Amino acid sequence: MEKNKTILIVDDEEVITSCIQEFLSVFEYEFIVANTGQQALDVLSSQSVDLVLLDIMMPELDGFEVCKSIKGNPETKNIPVLMITALKEVKDRIMSMKAGADDFLPKPFDMTELQIRVKSLLRIKSYHDEVTRSRDVLQEKNAELEQLEEFKKDLLNMIVHDLKGPLTPIVFSLELLRRERHEFSSENQKHLDVAFKHCRDLQDMVDEILMIARMEEDKMTLNLAHGHLQTLTHDVMGAFSKEIQAKKITSTIEVDPEVPEVIFDHSIIRRVIFNLADNAYRHTPVDGKINVTIGLSDDRRKIIWSIWNSGIGIPPAMHEEIFQKFAQASGKKAGLLRGKSGLGLPFCNMAITAHGGNIWLESNGDSQGARFTFSLPVEV
Numbered sequence: 001m002e003k004n005k006t007i008l009i010v011d012d013e014e015v016i017t018s019c020i021q022e023f024l025s026v027f028e029y030e031f032i033v034a035n036t037g038q039q040a041l042d043v044l045s046s047q048s049v050d051l052v053l054l055d056i057m058m059p060e061l062d063g064f065e066v067c068k069s070i071k072g073n074p075e076t077k078n079i080p081v082l083m084i085t086a087l088k089e090v091k092d093r094i095m096s097m098k099a100g101a102d103d104f105l106p107k108p109f110d111m112t113e114l115q116i117r118v119k120s121l122l123r124i125k126s127y128h129d130e131v132t133r134s135r136d137v138l139q140e141k142n143a144e145l146e147q148l149e150e151f152k153k154d155l156l157n158m159i160v161h162d163l164k165g166p167l168t169p170i171v172f173s174l175e176l177l178r179r180e181r182h183e184f185s186s187e188n189q190k191h192l193d194v195a196f197k198h199c200r201d202l203q204d205m206v207d208e209i210l211m212i213a214r215m216e217e218d219k220m221t222l223n224l225a226h227g228h229l230q231t232l233t234h235d236v237m238g239a240f241s242k243e244i245q246a247k248k249i250t251s252t253i254e255v256d257p258e259v260p261e262v263i264f265d266h267s268i269i270r271r272v273i274f275n276l277a278d279n280a281y282r283h284t285p286v287d288g289k290i291n292v293t294i295g296l297s298d299d300r301r302k303i304i305w306s307i308w309n310s311g312i313g314i315p316p317a318m319h320e321e322i323f324q325k326f327a328q329a330s331g332k333k334a335g336l337l338r339g340k341s342g343l344g345l346p347f348c349n350m351a352i353t354a355h356g357g358n359i360w361l362e363s364n365g366d367s368q369g370a371r372f373t374f375s376l377p378v379e380v
């Protein structure tokens with residue numbers, strides 16, 4: 001059952017405090033009486049109160065001072081204060097409001113008026129308490145969730161890290177077996193190739209998850225070195241000759257000859273370009289096109305690297321989400337089942353941001369293809 005509301009009545013005249021209690025006796029309120037301002041503040045510092053009915057003219061600490069002190073204290077500022085006074089001048093009302101009072105009732109007051117004001121201020125206090133309680137519960141839940149999320153992340157990173165151990169000797173052993181491939185039947189050679197490819201994919205995925213975790217914790221140090229993005233691009237794009245052949249894709253690379261050397265982490269940017277190219281090749285239909293351009297921004301302070309591929313593209317509603325971890329335009333789990341993790345673009349996003357650049361996507365998702373572009377500052 002809800003606890004009765006507690007009203008603190010502050011007045012130096014006993015007739016008034018008794019009269020107020022009498023007027024409000026129809027309700028089940030608890031009353032505390034204080035005969036001086038100081039007594040009122042003492043009560044407020046030790047007990048929980050829902051409403052203060054406060055006289056203005058009191059010896060020593062007057063009602064204005066008491067009200068100011070209630071409203072100036074974070075512990076009590078939300079307790080409504082109703083000023084009850086014989087002062088009738090407008091300036092007294094203004095002073096009450098300035099002191100932070102919530103309402104003002106001139107003496108002599110009638111019973112109904114007092115009852116209405118008290119009820120309405122108590123209702124406001126209840127709403128406020130409810131909101132505060134909900135906020136506290138939410139804050140607590142939020143803190144718990146954050147802790148859980150942190151724990152999950154640590155656990156995931158630990159598991160992923162531990163996967164690295166057994167994967168390295170598996171890939172190594174498969175590599176050794178592949179050197180002796182002629183000793184296997186053609187059927188078994190295929191099995192070997194499939195096992196090898198998937199292990200390498202798994203290794204890449206593990207590396208990417210660990211790199212993302214390090215970047216998220218700001219623990220990633222970039223191994224910066226001078227280099228030409230075009231050299232790296234030709235190198236990476238060359239690895240897709242199988243896809244080009246299989247799908248009869250027309251692939252071009254256009255480079256502005258004025259693009260200078262830049263400083264970047266070669267293995268990370270290689271992975272970024274590989275991820276973008278891998279996405280492009282996978283989403284380009286048979287007889288489709290892929291075009292890479294490398295140029296400079298108008299102010300020549302950034303290198304603009306861009307890849308466009310023909311195909312269905314990506315609807316605008318997905319553009320933001322796609323750079324978040326594990327998001328895939330075709331539905332969240334579908335990719336995972338195909339051995340795709342949905343980590344490629346989040347990785348690119350973090351890697352480019354760590355280099356002081358930006359990455360973005362332009363596509364209407366209306367079969368006009370998709371263009372992914374990143375910028376890198378010419379001078380880091």
Ligand SMILES: Nc1ncnc2c1ncn2[C@@H]1O[C@H](COP(=O)(O)OP(=O)(O)OP(=O)(O)O)[C@@H](O)[C@H]1O
Nearest residue numbers: 279280283328329330335340341342343344345370
């Ligand atoms: N060029 C593109 N055309 C159409 N859709 C694309 C293109 N590039 C990315 N996408 C969509 O964005 C999703 C996320 O891409 P992302 O590279 O992050 O993950 P993934 O390719 O599914 O897996 P991973 O790269 O980790 O192996 C893809 O699953 C795909 O739905």
Ligand SMILES: [Mg+2]
Nearest residue numbers: 275279344345
């Ligand atoms: Mg990808």
